[in-house]
Amino acid sequence: MEVDCIPFKDTGYFSKLICDYLDQREDLGPFFNRFPELENFRDQIKEKEANYPETNRAILVNALTAQYNGFEVSESTANHIQQLADKKTFTVVTGHQLNLFTGPLYFLYKIISTINLTKQLKERYKEYEFVPIYWMATEDHDFDEINYFNFKGQKVQWTKEASGAVGRFDTKKLDDVFETFSASLGNTGFANELKSLFKKAYLGHSNLADATRYLANELFGAYGLVIVDGDDAALKKLLVPFAKQDIFENLPFKKVSESIDNLARVSSDYTIQVNPREINYFYLQDGLRERIIEKDGVFEVNNTEIRFSQQDLQQELDAHPERFSPNVIARPLYQEVILPNLCYIGGGGELAYWLELKSYFEAMNIAFPCLLLRNSALIMSKKQAKKIENLDLKITDLFLGQHSFINKKIREISNIDIDFSPQKQLLEEQFLNLYQLAEETDKTFLGAVKAQEVKQKKGLDALEKRLLQAQKRKLKDHVIRMTDMQNELFPNQSLQERQLNFSELYLELGPGLIPALMKSLSPLSNSFTLLKTT
Template sequence: MEVDCIPFKETGYFSKLICDYLDQRKDLEQFYNRFPSPENFVEQIKEKSDAYTFSNRAILVQALREQYKGMAISEVTEANVTSLEEKNTFTVVTGHQLNLFTGPLYFLYKIVSTINLTKELKRTYPAHQFVPVYWMATEDHDFEEINYFNLHGKKVQWSRSSSGAVGMLDTKGLDAVFETLSAELGKTGNAETLKVLFKKAYLEHSNLAKATRYLVNELFGEHGLVIVDGDDPSLKKLLVPYAEKDIFEQIPYNKVTESIGELEKVSSDYTIQVNPREINYFYLKEGLRERIVEQHGKFHVVNTEIEFSKKELSEELHKHPERFSPNVIARPLYQEVILPNLAYIGGGGELAYWLELKSYFDEMDITFPMLMLRNSALVITKKQADKINRLDLKVSHLFLKQNTFINKKIREISNIDIDFSPQKKYLEEQFEQMYQLAEETDKSFLGAVKAQEIKQKKGLDALEKRLLKAQKRKLRDHVVRMTDIQNELFPNKSLQERQLNFSELYLELGENLIPNLLDSLDPFSGTFSILKY
């Protein structure tokens, strides 16, 4: 693939908070541990090595062996699991929901970024081992977010009722999804490969967690990816002391609330991604995942008749830690407790809420990971690239909002000048003289002069818009071809990676898709990638 790039800031799709973080704005330093540059991993390795215990390594490896039992895995994944017993082995993690058939394309970019970062770290620090990890969000309960994917502009959806954690959902009804997918894919060799992959993952496994593990292992197993399911009794035992501080002392609620206040002081333009609750845990059983709330000295499970005294809840936590499911605030801490982790790789929204958590980690005495923005990419075919060139466009133009994109290009190609800025400037100069005249004669006329200036400026704006509209009609064919290519590459006026499913690219590139992404995406690039093939 041919690789080009543009700065994240220039895409218009990334928040001010994330752009400021990438620019390493000084005011934000208190909200993270170390910026993810290659040289900063020296201190991160030392800090995590000192904090992470051998006993946790043993529990982690045993849990992983249990989770992989009965599944064929690659030699490199097996070696990576075994290496986690060694003090010089560390992880790099990304996490994601159990989206049907991976969901949006950026799911692949997250894992590719993770794998590539471990490779870069191994080259820089050869005395250590680095293991890429995908954390399956099996305890998530938002079924409507994960029960579909888009293919050729159509929504392929799994329709069924659901309750509780999605990882426990049986795969009933996915045979109908398979039929829809098969019809849409066609009968090429790559299409048949995709059909087999879907069938083996979803029709030959009993629940969504097992199906997702199989699917992701098939796609990335040969690259050594290790898949972790946090919904594991042995791993959750390690979480108990931290859950107690959350449930009974409300430490994360207090610390994260403070951090949000501090972030808002840095900039009022920052959007707060998540707000903490007084208790950041759900009560989890088959078919049930509901919040725990404290009311009148009792702990209630929302939407149920289940309640505990403080003593009873503490006993339940120690006896059945698997029944306590961390929410979006508590889950990052859980991850860092059980893994010898150095860095978390996520999208802009994820990093935004991680930036709220540093003081909470400090209070819990858990090493805060380095935060790395995942790779983002726009994939363009040669045919599409040729079309862009024929229209005399730059790829960066395509990131503009459609009206801005059209207006910018119309002004460039029009044979008349549709920019009335000089006329507006001349008007302002004329009115400046009238303001001076009113000041010298009768100040009561200032309001009337101002009103007349506004009226005439509005008149010029209206004329400019009418002229631009007329030019759009005149150049309609060019506008249609421009918007067609933008709509192709930005479906639903959104980033391609948030809309397309990987299967659409796999139909074209087949088994070369993931190797091409691994070769083309640099985790340290700090830019939005344009990939042409």
């Protein structure tokens, strides 16, 4: 693939908070630990080495060995699991929901960013080992977010009655989804490979967690990816002391609330991604994942008749840690407690809520990881790139909203200048004189002058809009071809990676897709990647 890139902030698809973070805005310093640059990982390693209990390693290795029981494990993954027992081994982590057949394309970008960073770290710090981790969000309970993927503009959807943690969902009725998807694929060689992959993952495993592990393992096992399921009693036992501070002392609620207030002081333009609850844990059983709420000293499981006194809940937590599920605030801490982790790789929304958590980690005495924005990419075929060239389009213009994109291009190719900015500026200068005249004669006329200025500006805007519409009609064919191209690369006027499933690209590139992406995506590039297939 041919590789080019543009700054994230030039795409218009990333929040001000994330763009400021990437620019390492000075007053955001209190909200992150070390910026993810290779030279900064030396101190991150030393901090995590001192902060991570060596006894946790044996527990982690035993849990992972058990989780992989019954799965074919690559030599690289098996080595990585065993290396985690050594105090010189550290991890890089990404996490994602259990979306059907990987869901959107950026699932691949997350994992590839993670694997590639471990390679770069190994080249720089040869005395250490680095393991790429995919954390499966098996305890999420929003089935509607994960029960489909898009294929050629159509939604392939799994319909079933579901409640509780998604990783425990049985895979019944996925044979219907397979038949629908299979019919859409056709019978080319690469199509048959996709059919086999879907069938072995979802029809060959009894629950969604195992199906997702199989799928991710098939796609990335050769690169040594280690897949972690947090829905594990042995691992959750390590979380118990921290869960008690959350449930009985509300420490995360206090610390994260303070951080949110402090972020708002840095900039009122920052959108808060998540808000903490007084208790950031769910009660978890088969078919049940409901919030724990405290009312007058009694701990209730929301929407159930389950009640605990404080003493009984403490005993339940000690005896059955697997029944307690961290929410979006507590889950990052859980991850960092059980893993010797250096860096978390996520999308813009994820990093936005991680930036709320540093003071909470400090209060819990857990090392805060580096935060790295995952790779983002726009992939275009050679044919699409040629069309863009023939239409004389700039790639950066394709990132504009469609209305702005069309208007900008119409102005560029029009044989008349449809930009009334000079006229508007001249009008403003003329009205300055009128304001001055009203001020000197009768101030009560200032409102009338303002009304006249607004009226005339609106008239210019309306005329400009009508002329643009007229030019669009004259250049209708060009506009259609432009918008068709933008719609191809930005389906539903959104980033390609948020809409496409990897299967569409696999039909074209086959097994070469992931190696090509591995070669083309650089995790520390700090830019949006443009890829052209060759």
